[in-house]
Amino acid sequence: MTERSGTRIRGGKRRRTATTVVAWSAAALVAIGGSGIGFAYLKLDGDRPVNIDNGSQDILVLGSDSRSGANREYGRRISGARSDTAMIVHVYKGHKKASVVSIPRDTLVERPECTDSKGKAVPGAQLAMFNSAYELGGPACAVKTAEKMSGIRMDHFIEVDFTGFKKLIDELGGVKITTTRPINDAKSHLKLAPGTHTLDGEQALGLVRTRKSIGDGSDLGRIQLQQAFIKALINQVKDIGVFSSPKKLYDVADTATRAITPDSQLDTVNELIGFAGGLKDLGTGDVRTITLPVRYDPADPNRVLPLQKGSQQVWTALRHDKPIPASATKDSAGDKGDAQGVIKGG
Template sequence: MSHDVMEPGTRAERRNAGRRPKKRRTGRIILLTLLVLVLATGGWLYWLYSSLDSNIKAVDLDKELGVNRPEKVPSTGQNLLVLGSDSRAGDNAALDKAAVSGARSDTALVIHVPEGRSGAVAVSIPRDTLITRPECKRRDGSEAPEARQVMFNSVYAQFGPACVVKTVEKMSRIRLDHYMEIDFAGFKDLVDVIGGVTIDIDKAISDKHSGLELAAGAQHLDGTQALAFARTRYGIGDGSDLGRIGNQQKFLTALLAEVKRQDLLGSPTKTYKIANSATEALTTDSGLASLTSLGDYARSLNGVDPTNMETIMLPVAYDKTDPNRVVAHEPNASRLWTAIREDTDIPESAKKSPATGG
């Protein structure tokens, strides 16, 4: 049996690995991000900026994964895997005041948009969930055998996005139609282009890791400050990722509001710069890796109301051999994936997670 090395994580991260995120919070983060991208690149403008296509990084899932994938069930809606990545390089490394290499996928959601409905469901997979990783290609092209008891968060770092898609499809038996990865560091330039964002800070923040110092109240942040705010967790709450998720929600809400406020029609140059910054932060599957395809896909989701987005955490229980990790709780997890796969209502029993007391 092969084992990958699991990232140790902090005690706070371990302690909070299985806690239930607030309802719809993470889903709204992703929806707001998509809205920013659509606003910046979609509608009547996208055809003007064919040169921006090269900014969007693509993953050819058909080539990487082959034909051994779950079958697509007709008329069961769309399934999208969204990862929030943290490259730990460039701007991100500067924030940590250290030369930190590698990459992490700190947010992972399977978003299901039912056929012909206005609502949507986002299943959040806790980063510390122990899973069985299928056989995957390493980043150098060599093959790695299947491995059990692997931390979900490590798959992206060691094998890249195609292996994450393969892993999620294996654990859910759901065919993923599209993949989207968003790097928060890519929004730094976008914030500077629009002249900064104003964010309401609930409590003063003092983060020695990033050097971020913010007083409570309304604060106008530049790109560097906004990125630090979106990433900090040491200066807020108990140091867990849950506090950072709340900050990211505020950051993207403020960003969207500021982009909407900008006079895009009156400033084509600024519009181009906004579109350029937004697309540089984006990686998609090859089917979405153009402004035309991205715009078409965004318009196909026009009927989805963000207020009807329900975020459900994958039901998990503490691992019996390592209580600092969690595992999918059965039969609840299987019931959840089956309901999504068959496009039926999700039973309440499928939402219960022993690790959170639910």
């Protein structure tokens, strides 16, 4: 079939994972429909990549364009929810470094057969948009699609909505950024002059949703902006001393756990604090952010196709817990824009 429209992860032993500043940052920058921040464990059936227990961790972070509940103020109510933003966070053995791979929502991939939350079968498809997996089959289908695409077994899945995003940013006291040019985006309702700003939750949400007014106006440009924001957010967590202040760490953890799903093994403040401490020394220089190597689809410029050679270099490196080689993104359309330069130091 060809398509061009847009409870628990199990396998081997269940492992506790550290929700780190990297995972929080990646989760916080995406606009996901649902209920706040969710660290969900999903029940997945069928063939999955081998669980390589080498000390590394892989977390799928999804964003959606849901407008249900408290999120309806951000636009008209749409049917269902799509994964508007997707990232795979790979934390290397030793928890001293991490890589974040952004997957453009319009990437055409093979979507495997899966089952939605109501037990209904979702047929597989060739050349399906990546974000259709979440729309049609929910988180479990999105995880299966990411695993099919990468050959990497996902340890966990994170979900955040607009409201959860804003609360986390506000709990951190905002995020300080320096813009190199004006931002005036009617759709994200963000207007910033060039210079240094401390963004509150509402403004930060507008920044990571900004698309039309930066770079070439594409989703690839928005991804570059989001990647720059990750680094600003990591700096903010370190600058305000979250890990050196027991009270601040407790308050941030409490903000997160109030929205964590019941199946999470990090559903208490003490668990979250204990695991978050595992990567407290990670800084922006220890985190590499890239966009999956892609090219524009000759049949439809609004879609992108993975570059086979570059993509395989990315997934092979992560499967073997190795750094992603610079050559992987050399010919990628995802690195051709200048949107990342909008935020100084991004």
